[in-house]
Every structure is written in C-alpha cells, then in structure tokens.
Amino acid sequence: MAALKLSLLASLSSPPKFHFHWTGILCGGRTHSSFFLRNASTITKSNKKKKKKKEGNDNGGIVTAKPESLAEKMKKRTRSDIEFDKEQAMGCGDTASHVPVMLGEVLEVFSCFSSSSSPLRSFVDCTLGAAGHSSAIIRAHPELELYVGMDVDPIAHERALARIHSLCGDSSHLKAHIFMRNFKNIKSVLREVDEELLSSGVDGILMDLGMSSMQMQGKDGNVNNAERGFSVLANGPLDMRMDPQATLTAEDILNSWPDTEVGRILREYGEESNWRSLQNKIVKARLFGGLHSTGELTDLIRNTTCRTRGGRQGWIKTATRVFQALRIAVNDELKTLEDSLYACFDCLESGGRLAVISFHSLEDRFVKQTFLNIIDSNSEDEKGEEGEEEQCRKDVRNIRVDNGEREAWIKQMIQGRNGTILTKRPITPSEEEERLNRRSRSAKLRVIQKS
Numbered sequence: 351m352a353a354l355k356l357s358l359l360a361s362l363s364s365p366p367k368f369h370f371h372w373t374g375i376l377c378g379g380r381t382h383s384s385f386f387l388r389n390a391s392t393i394t395k396s397n398k399k400k401k402k403k404k405e406g407n408d409n410g411g412i413v414t415a416k417p418e419s420l421a422e423k424m425k426k427r428t429r430s431d432i433e434f435d436k437e438q439a440m441g442c443g444d445t446a447s448h449v450p451v452m453l454g455e456v457l458e459v460f461s462c463f464s465s466s467s468s469p470l471r472s473f474v475d476c477t478l479g480a481a482g483h484s485s486a487i488i489r490a491h492p493e494l495e496l497y498v499g500m501d502v503d504p505i506a507h508e509r510a511l512a513r514i515h516s517l518c519g520d521s522s523h524l525k526a527h528i529f530m531r532n533f534k535n536i537k538s539v540l541r542e543v544d545e546e547l548l549s550s551g552v553d554g555i556l557m558d559l560g561m562s563s564m565q566m567q568g569k570d571g572n573v574n575n576a577e578r579g580f581s582v583l584a585n586g587p588l589d590m591r592m593d594p595q596a597t598l599t600a601e602d603i604l605n606s607w608p609d610t611e612v613g614r615i616l617r618e619y620g621e622e623s624n625w626r627s628l629q630n631k632i633v634k635a636r637l638f639g640g641l642h643s644t645g646e647l648t649d650l651i652r653n654t655t656c657r658t659r660g661g662r663q664g665w666i667k668t669a670t671r672v673f674q675a676l677r678i679a680v681n682d683e684l685k686t687l688e689d690s691l692y693a694c695f696d697c698l699e700s701g702g703r704l705a706v707i708s709f710h711s712l713e714d715r716f717v718k719q720t721f722l723n724i725i726d727s728n729s730e731d732e733k734g735e736e737g738e739e740e741q742c743r744k745d746v747r748n749i750r751v752d753n754g755e756r757e758a759w760i761k762q763m764i765q766g767r768n769g770t771i772l773t774k775r776p777i778t779p780s781e782e783e784e785r786l787n788r789r790s791r792s793a794k795l796r797v798i799q800k801s
Contacts, residue, residue, distance in 0.1 A: 428761050428775045430455050434783040450482030451790040452707060452779055457490055458759050459705045459797050460554045469493040472552040476500050476533035481510040483556055488517050497526040498543060500533055502593045533557060534690045536697055551699025560709040576644060582669045585645035590680045600676040605640035609633045620675030621712060627654055684716055691720045698800040705797045714776060714794045721798050725766025772797040
C-alpha cells in the first residue's frame with residue numbers, strides 16, 4: 351500500500367508528458383535518457399526563439415540588429431572620387447558656416463543634361479535652404495529656362511529669394527519661382543507655375559534632407575543661439591518645428607504623449623538602445639512639472655546615460671539621437687518624406703532625375719526602400735496577389751555593373767519597370783570634403799531616373 355502511494359506521488363510530481371524520460375534516467379536506461387536530452391535541447395532552443403520573439407514584440411515588433419563594424423559600413427557605400435572644390439563650395443554658401451554638401455557630386459548627377467541634344471530646361475530644388483546647390487546649378491546650366499525653389503523655413507525663404515533673383519538678373523529667358531512650401535506639396539506648386547508641367551514633367555529635382563545652419567541659428571545669425579530648439583549644446587525652448595506655423599512641438603510630446611509612444615519615438619526614430627530608461631525618466635519628470643527647455647532635456651539625458659559610455663561624447667551622442675527622434679516626430683518627417691519621394695518621381699519627365707541627400711541611417715534606409723518600391727510599383731489595376739507581385743519584383747529587378755557609360759560616377763544600377771536607381775550603393779563625400787566640412791561626414795547621395 352505504501353509503495354502504491356509513493357508511486358502515485360511520483361507520477362503527480364512530474365509532468366505526465368515526460369514521465370517516461372525521468373524513469374529512463376533513474377533506471378539508467380540509455381535509450382530513454384538520450385531521448386530526453388535531445389528533447390530538452392529542442393525545448394531550450396524553442397524557448398530561446400520564443401524569448402527573442404517576445405523581446406521583438408516588446409520593442410514594437412522590431413528586433414534590434416547588432417551594430418555594424420566600420421569595415422561593414424564602408425562596404426555598403428561608394429566613396430566619391432570627385433575632387434572637392436573648396437572655393438566653389440564656399441562661393442555657393444551664403445556664410446562660412448553654411449556650405450552646400452556634396453556640391454560637386456550633385457552637379458555631376460545633372461551634368462548629363464549639359465549637351466545641346468538634352469539640355470537641362472527645368473529644375474526644382476525642394477529644400478532651397480541658402481540656395482547653395484541651386485546657385486551652382488543655375489550657373490552651370492545657362493540653358494535653364496525654369497527654376498522652382500521650395501522651403502518651409504521663412505528664414506531660408508527670405509535669404510534665398512534675393513540670391514536667386516540676383517542670379518536670374520543675368521538671364522533674360524530664365525523664369526524663377528520661389529515658394530514657402532513643404533516639398534510634399536510639389537505637385538500643387540508646379541500646378542501654380544504651369545498646369546502643363548504635371549503632364550510634361552521636369553528634368554531634375556533635388557532634395558537635401560539635412561538641417562541647414564539657418565535651423566540651428568537664431569535671428570541674430572549666431573549659430574549657438576538655439577531659439578528654435580534644434581541645438582543640443584545651447585539652451586532653448588523645446589520647439590523643433592521646421593514650419594513655425596505648425597502646432598505640435600517637442601515639449602508637447604515629452605510632457606503629454608503616452609509613455610509608450612515616447613518610447614517608440616526614441617526607439618524607432620532615434621535608434622537609441624537606452625530608450626526604456628530615458629522613457630521612464632521623461633515620464634517621471636512630469637511629476638515635477640515636466641520638461642520645458644532643451645537644457646532640461648540634455649541634463650536628463652546626461653544623468654541617465656552611463657558615465658562609462660564615452661564620457662562627454664557619450665551623452666552628447668545619445669542627446670543627438672534623442673533630438674533627432676523628437677524632430678522627426680514633431681515634423682512627421684518619414685511619412686512626409688515617403689509621400690514626397692513618390693510625388694517628386696511623378697513630376698519627372700521621361701529621363702528626368704531625382705537626387706536625394708540624407709544624413710542619418712534611418713533616413714537613408716527609408717529613401718533606399720522607397721526607391722526600390724517606386725521602380726517596381728504597379729498601377730492599381732495591374733496588382734495581383736501579394737505572392738505573385740513579390741515574385742514579379744524579383745524577376746524584373748536586374749542588378750548590373752555598368753562600365754560602358756560615360757558617367758563615371760555611376761558604378762552600379764538597379765533597373766525596374768518604372769525607372770532606374772543609378773546608385774545601388776549610396777555615394778558618400780570624398781575624404782577631402784569630410785575633412786574640410788564636418789557636416790558632410792554622414793551625408794549619403796542616392797539618385798533615381800525615370801524610364
């Protein structure tokens with residue numbers, strides 16, 4: 351009777367599913383014990399996968415990739431071999447602090463239109479800024495007949511207006527139009543200029559997604575004056591609006607948005623590994639009145655960032671990522687960028703080119719993927735099942751090395767139904783430009799041409 355009770359207790363104390371495994375081990379059974387160990391190994395691997403999947407779900411479905419080494423990053427880009435012309439770059443910049451990035455490379459992209467057989471007759475600068483790139487394009491292409499410049503920043507608009515008009519004074523046939531609009535409105539802008547432009551298209555479009563010194567400086571022109579909230583090192587209001595007419599500010603996000611949304615912004619837009627700790631500190635700060643200046647935010651970041659992470663440079667890098675994340679959220683930059691890339695491509699004529707300069711990895715990946723979607727996208731009535739469409743995308747995409755073209759800057763291209771990506775890998779500044787213009791170090795240039 352006692353033996354029966356012990357047997358019953360033993361069966362209840364171990365999971366029925368693996369009862370025979372334990373029996374095998376206790377009895378020294380070679381077959382059962384090895385079977386159990388194999389199953390245990392399988393279960394462990396399965397649990398690891400589940401844990402990894404759970405971590406991905408906790409991060410909003412995003413599994414953070416390991417940081418790339420410098421060698422891996424170098425493989426994924428094409429260093430420009432165009433000689434950096436310092437005098438030309440400085441001449442096109444309006445101040446010593448504002449020098450157009452990758453100016454020689456941009457001119458090279460549109461140099462294909464210089465011949466009499468295919469002149470550059472129309473050009474749109476979607477991010478006018480100080481008109482550095484635009485000035486160089488207008489000077490390099492005397493055949494240009496129509497120029498359109500756009501910028502949502504009122505300071506940029508005011509400065510560029512006088513500069514472009516002075517350049518147009520030397521040309522009687524060039525018509526220039528300057529608009530204080532966001533580049534997402536390119537179609538409505540071109541419709542205002544000439545309704546036929548939407549059907550005929552333009553030859554060239556440029557988008558420089560970097561922040562100019564005008565966003566970093568105040569009305570007095572001092573770059574250290576951070577009254578717009580973009581500077582990490584100088585105190586100012588938590589604003590970060592590109593368009594002063596917009597209503598949402600960084601202060602609104604930090605002090606009133608749900609904590610999960612704040613964490614998502616830091617994680618996805620800033621690609622910040624320490625996002626959860628920062629999220630908790632930001633939410634905790636609300637109990638003591640919230641955050642109301644960039645100085646208060648940088649103090650919070652400095653106190654949150656581990657002192658062993660590179661000292662002063664460590665927290666500054668973290669602060670830069672946080673400021674980037676907030677700026678993207680305030681201005682809805684990624685959604686605006688996606689819509690704008692599609693709109694700009696639609697506005698090109700056959701053979702027209704769109705050049706985009708980005709300044710951080712998140713933005714560059716977004717441009718890259720959107721370009722891939724653009725060249726292979728179908729019209730609504732041609733779309734089939736998702737599987738068929740994906741297979742078709744793989745079939746039509748043709749990656750080749752191009753050595754026969756006259757344009758030496760084109761190394762590899764990706765061809766699709768609707769166009770060709772002329773930069774399979776982004777072009778980055780020359781070493782000389784990176785040395786003389788620190789703001790160019792993270793710049794990446796991608797170009798797409800319409801079929």
